[in-house]
Amino acid sequence: MSLQTVNPATGELVREFPSIDIPEILRILENVEADAAAWREVAFEDRTKCMRKAAEVLLANKEAYAKTITLEMGKPISEALAEVEKCAKVCEYYAENAANFLQDQPLEGSGQKAFATFQPIGCVLAIMPWNFPFWQVFRAAAPALMAGNAMVLKHASNVPQCALTIEAIFQQAGFPMNLFRTLMVGNDGAAVAIAHPTVSAVTLTGSTAAGEKVAAMAGSQIKKTVLELGGADAYIVLEDADLDLAVEKIVAGRMLNAGQSCIAAKRAIVLSEVRQAFEAKVVAAMEKISAGDPTSADTKLGPMARVDLRDELHQQVSDSLKAGAELLTGGVVPDKPGAWYPPTVITGAPEGSPGYGEELFGPVLSIIEAKDEDDAVRIANSSEYGLGGGVFTQNHERGIALARTKLHTGTVFINDFVKSDPRLPFGGVKRSGYGRELSDYGIKEFVNIKTVLLA
Known part of the structure; x- marks a missing residue:
């Protein structure tokens, strides 16, 4: 299969991208695993420098990025610009607050010295939709990367240029080359990634039907999911x-x-x-x-x-x-x-x-x-x-x-x-999903909340 950019205003096929095969998926995931192992040891100060740089890259190129959004999914250019600017804000927010959100938390009641520490879990697979093709990705990626995790993106098939652009933004910002990677795949490729041992958890924004399938696949691998699904607000x-x-x-x-x-x-x-x-x-x-x-x-x-x-x-x-x-x-x-x-x-x-x-x-x-x-x-x-x-x-x-x-x-x-x-936790109940994104609640979804006690 191929991933296509089709201009929704005209119906014109603009560009086509071939889907990568399973050996290429496996190669990318192996490279991600290596960079993830190194990144978890990087100090918050250095993570913050990269995340602030990502915000700078977004703002410096916002007109070009907005044009890509508009071309691929039809959003008016003024809204597309606002979306890119919002992505810069979420990068700045977690650059500013992640270390405080994830500082060790003293625990009382044991009679001994104990604390909870928040440690990265590895690599998060992000399965993201087309409607906010930059924002949905950055609101998941900024906290995940600041927490010390890696991320692999399986984006919607009608926004392939947005997907590749986001990967390039993180690389330009100085993150390790394979810490954030885009998989140019369809649903079958996503299933391969979910089953791979490099992937520790999955975050999905999309339809309730998609959430059901992804939760079942991840559950069979005992991997955590955060699901933001449909709504009839x-x-x-x-x-x-x-x-x-x-x-x-x-x-x-x-x-x-x-x-x-x-x-x-x-x-x-x-x-x-x-x-x-x-x-x-x-x-x-x-x-x-x-x-x-x-x-x-x-x-x-x-x-x-x-x-x-x-x-x-x-x-x-x-x-x-x-x-x-x-x-x-x-x-x-x-x-x-x-x-x-x-x-x-x-x-x-x-x-x-x-x-x-x-x-x-x-x-x-x-x-x-x-x-x-x-x-x-x-x-x-x-x-x-x-x-x-x-x-x-x-x-x-x-x-x-x-x-x-x-x-x-x-x-x-x-x-x-x-x-x-x-700054506000975001997520749903019932068939709108579970888990929370954003604020301090969101960054703690994909960490190991580890108890340490000194006898």
């Missing part, structure tokens, strides 16, 4: 919400990256008293968003990443309408090349239909009416997913109470849309 709009603020934030959270985000605002669950007013405002806001050339700095909405993904999304919309939902705007596939889809709003999707609880991975917002606060929580929690969500209310104590105990998700933002931040 619900944003509850209470009757006391500032509707203008709710619409502004929900539309922004829905349309970022053409809606192709696991933490996008996918379902707006609105109390009956304000549903009609909310719908009118949302439709007006969505209809102001027009698609355009993703390489233009003024463009806010580009194409989706692939035509097959666009077609799957459109089928979900069609199935929801057949089940009884109402189309308020959008929902028509443009008659032109590329993976284009308009800003779309549906309302009243009945339980069991795609618009009620499935992940809508594109620029489609589903509005669901709730009778009261308890009904809104019931609808939000009815999904099999539990990644993120939001609450809009002018009563902060009410919002905090809902967020803390009622909503079954890994993250809840009040009066804003969910976004990842290096």
Whole structure:
């Protein structure tokens, strides 16, 4: 098989890369193992120098990197630039904080001197998606490398140039040549890597179906996994919400990256008293968003990443309408090349239909009416997913109470849309996965928490 760069704005095949064979995979993993053994002995001070240099390389070349992102998956160039800048921030964050996060921790209660120490576990295999082709990798790689681990990347097959570029960035930053390597392989190659003794753990961001398969393969090898999977994030709009603020934030959270985000605002669950007013405002806001050339700095909405993904999304919309939902705007596939889809709003999707609880991975917002606060929580929690969500209310104590105990998700933002931040732990529950990335929680996922006691 080959890995292909296909311009999602035009459907044009830009470049093709051959997949490497099993002997080459094994050779790369052997080289990674050698550099990983040396890197674990490198002091934090020297790791920090390399990570800071990675941030500098990212910022110095951000325009070129952003163009590669836009070419391969269609993200508007302004969003692609912001993604590269965010990658530099996560590198700087762990360069600044890793040594403190992983310092020995004294333990009490034994009656003797004891402490916990946090040691690298070896090599982490990162299986990463196309929707944030730089950020998803760097948010996993920065803590893993600063913790003293190596990393091998199996990236999505439609962003091969991003994958190779990221490998080059770490090499330019002065990391050992084989400490971070890209495997130009498909799913079969990933299975070979998971089974290889060099790989100690796996981190995956992707679909729930992919997570099931990877977790099963890693589990059979007794290797730890961190999984960040799908989401059908619900944003509850209470009757006391500032509707203008709710619409502004929900539309922004829905349309970022053409809606192709696991933490996008996918379902707006609105109390009956304000549903009609909310719908009118949302439709007006969505209809102001027009698609355009993703390489233009003024463009806010580009194409989706692939035509097959666009077609799957459109089928979900069609199935929801057949089940009884109402189309308020959008929902028509443009008659032109590329993976284009308009800003779309549906309302009243009945339980069991795609618009009620499935992940809508594109620029489609589903509005669901709730009778009261308890009904809104019931609808939000009815999904099999539990990644993120939001609450809009002018009563902060009410919002905090809902967020803390009622909503079954890994993250809840009040009066804003969910976004990842290096300082905040990120991850889900239920079929959205397990484990955490970012903050001090993320760097401790792939270390050996070792107890040392002196008698």
